[in-house]
C-alpha cells in the first residue's frame with residue numbers, strides 16, 4: 001500500500017513543469033519534499049488533485065494501486081482518499097466553513113444518508129479546539145479575509161475532518177507564527193497513522209523538527225533528484241541547494 | 253469518467269406534459285375575433301369586452317421595447333401563439349372533481365399536499381383557467397375572498413371594477429396591453445378590514461400546452477389594517493417552440509394594510525416571461541415583493557411599489573438565476589409619492605455559463621417630499637467567465653430632505669474556486685449550489701420555510717443541469 005508516482009510529466013500550456021517525476025511513499029510514512037522556488041512542488045500537488053490548468057502528458061499516480069488519472073473529476077480523487085492542503089488556499093465567498101466541511105463529509109455518504117448534525121458539530125468543535133481555532137470561525141466564509149496563518153490552520157482543520165488516506169501539505173508552515181507552527185504540527189502529528197501517508201512540502205528544516213519525516217526528497221526542475229533520511233534536510237538547511245546541483249553534474 | 257444521465261429529461265420537476273382535451277380553444281393568432289371568442293366563453297360583461305379591445309389596439313400600436321430591452325423579444329411570433337385554452341371556466345372546489353388528466357399534473361407538482369400542510373387557500377391554474385380553487389372554511393368565514401379573476405369580476409363587480417387596471421394602466425407597456433387584451437385566470441383576492449390571514453394563500457400557474465400564451469391577471473386588495481401573504485409558483489414543460497407568459501399583477505394595500513407577494517418561478521428554458529407587477533401602498537401600508545426567478549429564456553420583470561400615502565413602505569427582494577443561454581432582466585421600481593415613505597430593494601443575481609443577468613432599478617422621490625428613504629443593494633455572482641451582468645440603476649431624488657443609499661457588488665466563482673471545493677470531495681454541481689446558496693442565504697432566510705427548501709432544491713437542480 002503506497003502513494004506511487006511514476007514518470008510523471010505535466011505541462012501548463014506548452015511549458016513542461018514536471019519532467020518525469022518518480023516517488024513512492026508507503027502508507028504509514030511521512031515524506032518531505034524540499035526544493036527551490038519554481039521547481040514544481042506545488043504543481044505536483046495540483047496535478048495529483050486534478051487541477052484543470054495542467055495537462056498530464058505521461059506517467060501515472062497510484063493511490064493504493066488505484067490510478068488517479070482514470071478519475072476525471074477532482075472530487076472523485078478526493079473521495080478516493082487524496083487531500084491537498086494548498087499553499088495558497090482559495091477564498092470561497094458566501095460559503096461558511098461549517099457548511100463547507102459538512103458538504104464535503106455529506107458527499108462521502110451513500111445517497112439518501114444524511115449527516116447527523118449534532119455529531120458533526122461535536123466532531124468539528126473537537127478538531128477546532130485541538131487546532132486552537134476560535135469556534136466563531138465556523139460561521140465565516142471559507143478563507144475569506146483570513147490571515148495567511150488562519151488559512152493554513154483552516155486547511156489542516158479540513159484535513160482532520162475529512163480523514164484522507166494520503167495528504168499533501170504544501171508549505172503549510174509558511175505564514176504560521178511560532179506558536180501556530182507548533183499547534184498545527186501537533187495537529188498533523190496527531191494524524192500520523194499506519195493507515196495514512198503524509199507528503200509534506202516545505203522550505204524549512206524548522207517544520208521537520210516537529211513533523212519528523214521518514215524520508216526527505218529533493219526536487220530540482222520537475223524531478224526528484226535525491227532522497228535520504230531526515231539528516232538530508234539538515235544538510236540542505238545548512239548548505240542550500242548548490243551542492244545538490246553540483247553533485248548531480250558530477251554524476252552526469 | 254463519470255457519466256451522467258440526460259439531465260434535460262428530469263432536471264426540472266416541472267418538465268413533463270400530459271395530453272389534455274381542451275373544450276375551448278381560441279385557435280392560433282390574435283385578432284378581435286380571438287377576443288370575442290374569449291369574451292363569449294367567459295361571458296364577460298360588455299365593459300370588459302370593450303376594455304380588451306381597446307387594449308388590443310394599444311398593443312398593436314406600441315413598439316417592442318427593443319430600444320432598451322433584449323432583441324430576443326423580436327423572436328416572439330405573436331401569430332403563432334394560442335391565446336386561450338381551457339376545459340371550462342368553472343374551477344372545482346374539490347380535487348376529486350378536477351379532471352383526472354389535470355389533477356395528476358398538480359399532484360405530481362405536490363400542490364394538494366402543500367395545501368393540506370400549510371396553506372390557507374389554493375388556486376391551481378392550468379393553461380388559461382383555474383382548474384381548482386378553494387380556501388379553508390375558517391378563512392372564508394372571515395370574509396376573505398379568494399377566487400379566479402373571472403369569478404371575481406362576476407361575483408364581486410363593485411370591488412373588482414374599482415381597482416382593476418388602476419395600478420397598472422393598460423398602456424403601461426406593450427405586454428401589459430397584451431395581457432389586458434386576452435387576460436384569463438389569475439387570482440382575485442379581497443381581505444376585509446383588520447383581517448390578518450395567518451397562513452399563505454397560494455396560486456400555482458401551470459402551462460401545459462405547446463405554442464401557448466398564459467396571461468393571468470391578479471388583483472389583490474387588502475383593506476385597512478389587514479394582512480395577507482400570497483405565493484405563486486409556476487412551471488411549464490420544456491417544448492421546442494417558445495411559450496409566452498405575460499401576467500399583470502396589481503396590489504392595493506389600503507391604510508395600514510400589509511401585503512407580501514412571493515414568487516418562486518421555475519420556467520423551462522423556452523418561456524418568454526414578461527410580467528408587470530405593481531402595488532399601490534396607502535398611508536402606513538406595506539407592500540413587499542419577494543421574487544425568485546429561475547429558468548425561462550428571457551424574463552423581464554420589475555416589481556414596483558407606488559407609495560401613495562404618508563409612511564407607506566415598499567420592498568422588493570429578488571433573486572434571479574440565469575442559467576446557460578438564459579437572460580434574467582429584472583429589477584425594481586419604487587415611486588415615492590408621499591412624505592416619510594421608505595423603500596428597500598435587495599437584488600441578487602447569479603449568472604452561470606452563458607447566462608446573463610441585468611438589473612434595472614428606478615427610484616423616484618418627488619421634489620416637494622420630506623423624510624423619504626430608499627436603500628438599494630444589488631449584488632451579482634458570476635460563475636465562470638462567460639457570464640455577464642449589467643446594472644442600470646436610475647435614481648431620481650429630488651428635494652434635499654430625502655435619502656438614498658445605493659450599494660452594488662460583483663463576486664465571482666472561478667474555475668479555480670470550484671476546483672478547490674472539488675478537492676474536498678464535493679461534486680462540481682454541489683460546489684456551485686453551495687456557492688449560490690451561500691450567496692442568496694440571507695435573503696432566503698426571509699422566506700417561509702417550505703419555500704426556502706423548495707428554492708434550494710430548484711437551485712440544486714439547476715446546477716446539476718448546468719454541469720450535465
Ligand SMILES: Nc1ncnc2c1ncn2[C@@H]1O[C@H](COP(=O)(O)OP(=O)(O)OP(=O)(O)O)[C@@H](O)[C@H]1O
Nearest residue numbers: 012017035036037038039040041042043044053087
Ligand atoms: N498557471 C501557470 N502559468 C504559468 N506558469 C506556471 C503556472 N503555474 C506554475 N507555473 C510555473 O511552473 C513552475 C513551477 O511552479 P510551482 O508553483 O510548482 O513551484 P514550487 O516548487 O511550488 O515553488 P515555490 O517554492 O515558490 O512554492 C514555476 O516556474 C511557475 O512559474
Ligand SMILES: [Mg+2]
Nearest residue numbers: 041042043087
Ligand atoms: Mg509552491
